[in-house]
Amino acid sequence: MISKVLVANRGEIAVRVMRACRELGINTVAVYSEADKDAFHARYADEAYLLGPAPATLSYLNMDKIIEIAKACKAEAIHPGYGFLSENAAFARACEQAKIIFIGPPARVLEVTGNKIAAREEAVKAGVPVVPGTGECPADFCQLQDDLGEIGYPMIVKPAGGGGGIGMVIARSDSDLQRALTLSPQMAKKSFGIASVYIEKYIEHPRHIEFQILADSQGNVIHLGERECSIQRFHSKVIEESPSPALNPELRAEMGGAAVRLARAIKYVGAGTVEFIFSEGRYYFLEVNARIQVEHPVTEMVTGVDLVKEQINVAAGLSLSLRQEDVKTRGWAIECRINAEDPIRNFMPSPGTITGYRSPGGIGIRVDSGIYTGYTIPDCYHPMISKLVAWGKDRNDAIMRMRRALYEYVILGVSTNLVLHKAIMENPRFVSGDLDTDFITREVGLLADMQRIKERDKAITERLSTIFVRPK
Template sequence: MFQKILIANRGEIALRVLRACKELGIQTVVVHSTADSDAMHVRLADESVCIGPPPSRESYLNIHQIVAACEITGADAVHPGYGFLSENAKFADILAAHNITFIGPSGDHIRVMGDKIEAKRTAKRLGIPVVPGSDGAISEEKEAKRVAAEIGYPVIIKASAGGGGRGMKVAHTEADLEVALQTARSEAGAAFGDDAVYIEKYLQKPRHIEVQVFGDGAGRGVHFGERDCSLQRRHQKVWEEANSPALNAEERSRIGGICAKAIADLGYSGAGTIEFLYENGEFYFIEMNTRLQVEHPVTEAITGIDLVHEQIRVASGGGLSVRQEDIKFNGHAIECRINAEDARTFTPSPGTITHFHTPGGLGIRVDSGVYSGYKIPPYYDSLIGKLIVHGRNRVECMMRLRRALDEFVVDGIKTTLPLFRDLVGNPDIANGDYDIHWLEKYLAKGE
């Protein structure tokens, strides 16, 4: 087991990883920018190192400074959390060159799955169902028209190196295709430095289903069930559930088995999430995230397994602690991402939290690094906390969530709490009857 882990992140995920390390008896080092000197994870860590000014590129994305912090403190492993350098193959390679363990997959696997086109080819080879579309990058309008005619309109054009909805455009007819292609390539080039795009069939009313997987790097793989992440705004997840209200036990077992076998065959090590669009009983691969997900707590709630403990165990050479038959699903869990944003306009709302009170009681978990008097900086992601609620079934979970939202108090800034209080009372949400377009249509009605 590791002696000392450096946590290369900030906010609630840094605190989440820190807690897991403490439970395992591992010393912790956190890095921070000057803007985060009073953050909770900095206060609680065994050691902290300031690695630069507020801009991420000069601090949390500064590989040189993070490696130097490892060497100064004697950290023998790095946990990247999510975001920042968590899916940076170069970072994983550099750590390996310095004999520091990256708590995650190999740089090669990060590269393969970070390229959307190569990821799709790999998924297809591993027996994972994929969305019909182009076999590779599309560069010419003529080729785009041929592929679109073959798979049928509407189609979606996506950036190969993309994420977060950037470089994505929908074409409903051939007349739309030229502009959509040019716009997607332009956005992809500006956002990612790579204007390669590909085309897929655009599904009309799909759900976003993702499967949590783990590999030991030596040919074993397991799945921890699925999460439903269909409630999204601009391709950003807002509300996540486990298990999905849309799947039955047979479908869950089928897609989980496919994903676990694929991870084993790939020789993958650590945590990963295989994401699908799901429509009319069929799953279509869209991407794989080679890291811990923001929404991992709902999986922990229904399985009782600490996924960060599992990450650390696998990275240290201890292998998986569970076999597939050991993983049981208990009840239902929902996570609400609470952001420092206006609940209607989603305008960021940095500032000082004058009062912070979290709900409690059976089945309630709050992952947050903020506190009364904490100043939300304007430089980073607006997530300030996650409310995770677990119940014996979805009905109990929803009732408990409603109560927990009423107890949650964040004063001094605007948050998205009012949005969740609206959603928990909506009949469609109560019935689990929603798709990836539902939330944006709901928000548009209120404008």
């Protein structure tokens, strides 16, 4: 069994992993940058070590330093969380060579899932529907003409590596496509070090639905249902929920079966997701995320399965603790990602010191965060500072509970996107379940709604904020 885990990450996911370790009786090791010297995850762990300066390239992406610390403190395993090195095949291989357990898929799997062209080819082999498209394409537009006739405009040029929407360029004409074939490889090379791109048919206003999978080294693979992740901004998820209001039991079983089939075909091990786009009753493979997801809590809330504990136990060589027939879901869960940014001012980042903090509570509420009163949010990392999750007996119950929790959530000293979440939870389209990945950009009234809600809740915020004001 594993007795000590180094968590190679920061913020709420580092704390989340450490909580699972503590419940398993496993000692934890934190690593932190100079910008995170006062971060909660560094204080929560049993041991903490400085990685280096604030830039991620000099700290959380420094593979050699992380492995050096793991060896020095005698940690048997490293959990990478999400982002940073979580899907880096070279890091997984370096851990294997150092005889340190990497709590994630093996390097050979990460090499496949990290290349979207290779993953797409594996999906085709496994009989999973894919969007019409190409393999790796040349920069010369003329060489593509024969292949593109069957696809038709609009198209999207995508980098083979990376994620987060970086380097994706939509083309609606020949001139657009020629431009995209120049721009997308440049952006991909700069961001991911790989210039390879491919082309797919661009499906307008789809839903984004992903299936949570778990697999062990004995060949057992299951799924734990789906998550609706369609509320996005610039391809970055904002709100997730489970289950999806778009799926019926038959379609859920079919898509879940496709996800398991693909995971089994690539000999997947660990926790991850198989992601689909969904439009007009049809689904198409999008990608495999070979790690724990930001939105994993909604699956945990409806299934009662601790996904991080399963990750750790599988990495230790144990079999999954449940079979497909053991997976039962109950109720509905919604997650709001809380970012330090001002959505009214075009989502301008808002780093700074938190002068007051009170998280919501009550039945069915979960808050994953790494912040506290007096904590200074750095300006060099992603602005997400916490995740608010609400569970209800059905979707309407979960929405009403989330509204109540948002009412209670107080974060002073920095701007946050709490007002955006309040506006969405009150939006008739969202309440009805009419969702797509362009929801935020297409709902032109959201800005006015946020301004109205901010003014409406001004007195409430001031009243709740008085608990932070000390009398003279």
